[in-house]
Amino acid sequence: MGKRIFRNLTLQAVICFFLCVIPFQARAELDISEIREAASQGDADAQYLLGMSYAEGQDISKDEINAYAWSSLAAMQGVEAAAKHRDNIAGNFSIKQLHEAQALAEEYQAKIDKQMKRPPSLRFRTSSVSSVATNAELRSWLQNVKPAAGGE
Numbered sequence: 001m002g003k004r005i006f007r008n009l010t011l012q013a014v015i016c017f018f019l020c021v022i023p024f025q026a027r028a029e030l031d032i033s034e035i036r037e038a039a040s041q042g043d044a045d046a047q048y049l050l051g052m053s054y055a056e057g058q059d060i061s062k063d064e065i066n067a068y069a070w071s072s073l074a075a076m077q078g079v080e081a082a083a084k085h086r087d088n089i090a091g092n093f094s095i096k097q098l099h100e101a102q103a104l105a106e107e108y109q110a111k112i113d114k115q116m117k118r119p120p121s122l123r124f125r126t127s128s129v130s131s132v133a134t135n136a137e138l139r140s141w142l143q144n145v146k147p148a149a150g151g152e
Helices: 002-029 032-040 044-056 064-076 080-090 095-115 127-148
Strands: none
Touching (some): 032 044, 032 095, 044 064, 044 080, 064 080, 080 095
C-alpha cells in the first residue's frame, strides 16, 4: 500500500515538473519571436507559451486579451494546461473583454488557416468558451436573487 502511494506521489511530482518547469525553461531557451512564429504556424505548444508570456509580461508587453487568445488556440488543440490558463484569465474579464478576446482568437485562427492553406477551422468555436462568462453571470445573479427571494 505504501509503495503504491509513493509511486502515485512520484508520478504527480513528475507531471507537475513537466507542466510547470519545462514550459518556462523552453521559453528561456527560445526568443519570443521564434515562439510567435511557431504559434502563428499553428504549433499548440508555442501558442500556449505565447499565451503564458503575454499573461506574465515575459519578454513581451503584458496583455491579457492576447494571453487569452493564444491560450484559447492551444486549448482548442487539446493542451489542457492552456484551457485552464484561458479559463483563469476569462474569470477576470468583463463580457466586453471576453468577446474581444474571442474575436482576436478567431482572427488568429483564420490567419493560421489561411497561411496553412486549409479551409477555415471547424474546431474553433467561441461558444465553448463563452459559457465561462455565462456561468459567472448566472452565479452572480443567483447570489443576488436568492437572498431577495428568501432563499439561502
